[in-house]
Amino acid sequence: MTDDRNRWERVKDIFQAAVSRGPEEWAAYLDQTCGDDRILLSEVDSMLRAHVNATAASFAGQPAIDALGVGQIGTAPLVMIGQQLGPYRIEAMIGAGGMGIVYRGRDTKLNRDVALKILPEAFANDPDRLARFKREAQVLASLNHQHIATIYGFEDSGITHALVLELVDGPTLADRIARAPLHVDEALAIAKQVAAALEAAHEQRVIHRDLKPVNIKVRDDGTVKVLDFGLAKALDMTAAGGVSQPPIAVPATSTGLVLGTMAYMAPEQARGRRVDKRADLWSFGCVLFEMLTGRPVFAGDTVSDIVAAVMKNEPDWDALPADVPETIRALLRRLLQKDPAQRQRDAGDVVLELNAALLSLSRVRSGAVRRGTRWLQPLAWATVVLAILFAGSLYQWGGRRAEFGARPVMRLELNLPAGVEIDNGYSPKVAVSPDGAELVFVGMADGVRQLYLRRLDEFAASVLRGTDTVWSCVFSPDGSTVAFIVGDRTLKKISLANGLVSTLAHSVDWERGLAWGEDDRITFARDGTLWQIAASGGVATQISRLNATRKEYAHSWPSSVAGGKWILFNSLVGSRRDDARIEALGVATGERHVVLESGEQPFYLPTGHLLFYREGALMAVSFDLDRLSTRGTAVRMVEDIGVDFVGAHVSAHSNTGSLIYPSNRTQASRLVWVSRQGVEEEITENPQSLLIPRLAPDGRRIVVQAGSDLWIEDTTRRTFRRLTSDATSGNSFPVWTPDGSRVVFRTMTGMHVMDADGSGHTQPVSGASRSVIDLPTTISPDGGKLAFIRQGVETPGDIYWLSLRGDDTPHSIVKSAEYDGGAQFSPDGHWMAYTSNESGRTQVYVRPFPGPDRSWPVSTQGGTHPQWNPNGRELFYRDGNKMMAVDVSATGSTLSLSDPHLLFEQRYAFGSAQTVADFDVTKDGQRFLMVKNDSAGARLNVVLNWFEELKQRVPSK
């Protein structure tokens, strides 16, 4: 039991420390902290995944009573489920609101699903209103348009009265807007369909009267349906279209309901005047404005605030994004005219205007590609298109191949579309169709991760809708469909022909790969074992089991070969990358063959080669599919393939010999000098991210963490050499000794000190401990005392020091229940700057060293990463992207500090520790040594006819 507890404390500590960092740091952090303890690692890993999912699902997001309380419709409506109403069987409740409760029903005669809107009792008991409603419903039922949700009819069982409606799946426009801002073309495409619906209804003299985002549904394929046409009036929701009479059956949250309606109501409607179709055009203007800006045009906390805004306020035209065409701005001005006489009056004209705008937008867009930043860009695209089509046609006419002889290998770069970024600087996942003609990649625009499709015979990439939060993707063997995994661990597929998205499986491991075999079965990982599901859907079956005696903890990276008979995959045991074994699994038999003892992410090519990764490079080896064994030696083929944030390499291969990958060279991290005014000068560039640079006392050498090693950059000799060796792992947090001869740093086995001359001479500073992690941050100017952050079970972080001469017992200096860190000795050694979030916010403080125990706050608005000016009269710290400075003067045992002032505000790296300065300062205090991460490289490398090179370098027979 105590062991369990200790275990749990350990899991909890690492979990909490990880959560306080960003998800992009998790993998590295877990590797660092868990070391070889795979069970611990997988335990924390599963907790982190649960954390992400729980947050996404708002799990336990509101108190239990609130969650139960919204069931306050009472028990009666639930009783309806299962009952029969005419030909309709009531199946589930799907919504409730001012107009009554809505159920999903099954029309047992016509065998279709419908929505059943049960009228409120008060309403149904009034025969006059009911009769009027039935007449209205008949008129409404005559509306028949592709963008209007149809009213099928009225069902009356004597006591229950229900309106039968077309059931429309998909989110409402309000959901869609809440999720992320819409692109202009997307907004206009939706608006066009809404306007077309209005046009059709207005022709039938039906006015919607309550058009708003929650009444508009957007299906996954982009089709729009407008709901509840004319129902507001038919149900007497508003008296003569006004608001003088409150909605019937006001639910507890009716304020929200009224607010939701008022914000889109035309001024004349809000005044209670007679309304005509122009009121709908006003509401339409509000909806269009909201789609473009992401927020309602007229807002307020109370009904009267909103009404006042509707009556008086001019819309905030500046809120419209810059890329909204002028014609649309003018249209919005006409739609949002407060005087109906001045307002746009015809929905049909609106449709035409939107059409024209959409057309010119798509022209501008392809033009924008041509006007790209570099003159090479259009050329590159054109070449790629031609070359890939060329390669594709060769592939199809395989018989004529010989006539052409060996085709030249071509290397090209593709830029991603403007506005599409790489997620956090990590490589975007990419897939290519087997014929090499289509490319799908994961792109990030406006904070939404989506799939983009680039048909290589077109210039523009298009977003595949319904793919939000996508993580990885794979093409079907016929190239018609793409399977993908999204953030909530759902496996889905999207048809490239019609954009239809369907869900295949849940609880899928998003980081362990995906394969779609010739047998039309998709292989994925779930909880670390391999599963398969038919691409057409159905039940998933587990096909692999972990080998307990080998202590396997996961199977991953399936690749389907031999028509789906075998799956090549990785079986993982230890903590090092070398512990990934490549095996073949017989899908029907379950038998397993070891293919390679070490290698990651296996992929079989029709040329008879097995591709895999080892030591960061893409390797190829000849592979005998019949004997499931490799022949000859593996050859390093490509060295610069980028990795995603869990460290997996990203590449895609077509059967035509195209190799597509993001280069890791786009992930450059630079060391730069930055002046006090923010002027930059580059020192060095590295493909791995650089962390915690520290300038030696000679001002010439810089020690910096790259990957899990420390390196020394000599700025005069222009050399960059690895300092640490394989003898220690997890090397990080370097600190120079004041004489510049040695570096103290953190390893997986405690703090070490190493000679900086490259001799490799290393010795431990303190004993290793499993229960705490010590991060060295600063050494006193006399070289005698080392201060460090201790992270452990009892606290997220405290500051300690120990003597570097003799007795190495740690002494506590700063200890609170919260995270204390970032310690830096002042140049005279009498003071210490540090950070603490004891106040609930991380702030920088200074205190005397070693005592007495008092402190002065340095930052006022939150601050971290303290660092002294070597003259001792100034302290720097960071507040977000701001570099702040504070003048310090000490008289005896007291300190006076100026107000912080801004030096410069620019984006620089923030390092892996939250509090330890990820920068240093030159001796004269005039320049800052900073790390800058390059996230601009949103491009893909394309190698065409790569098979030629492969066959030449790795003969397959």
Add this chain to the structure above:
Amino acid sequence: MAVRKASGQAGTVSLLLQAWSRGELQAREELVPIVYRELRRRAGAYLRRERPDHTLQPTALVHEAYVRLIGQDRVDWRNRGHFFAIASQMMRRILTDYARAHEALKRPGAGLKVVLDDAVSAVEPRACECLDIDRALEQLASIDSRQEQIVELKYFGGLSETEIAAVLSISRATVTREWQTARAWLYRRIAAQTRGDA
């Protein structure tokens, strides 16, 4: 030491709380039924929509019961903390009883989260977490009783993180961290139990 009888329920509860915080355990036994009755009445009224005015914020239930039973708005947090701790525990019992009683009306293990909105199909049926959380919480309690208490106070008692920090005399940041951890643990446990529906 016997608890001195005071006139009126408010005084009684206040004295019982004081006695309990001094370590007199039988005071707690006397306190429980009074608080339970009060909470049950209030929660039931809320859940059955008997309050015509709907002014009651559901999360304020525990606070309201406190004010009513203790008869004053500001007391030191030590007493108040004791009260909220048992009140949250009782709310857990009341709410899970309620959920269990109503589960029979629905599909097994599932509930409906209804968003009050007049769109046709605005909401989808959604699993009712409350019973699952209650069951998983019993297991969490065996490895981390403080986390159990935090979940009780926050999820069942409806207390804010700041209030929980005061009740347990820990920092707000610690409450956040522990809550996140407990939530992840519960989610993982519940997900593992409901899985297998491939």
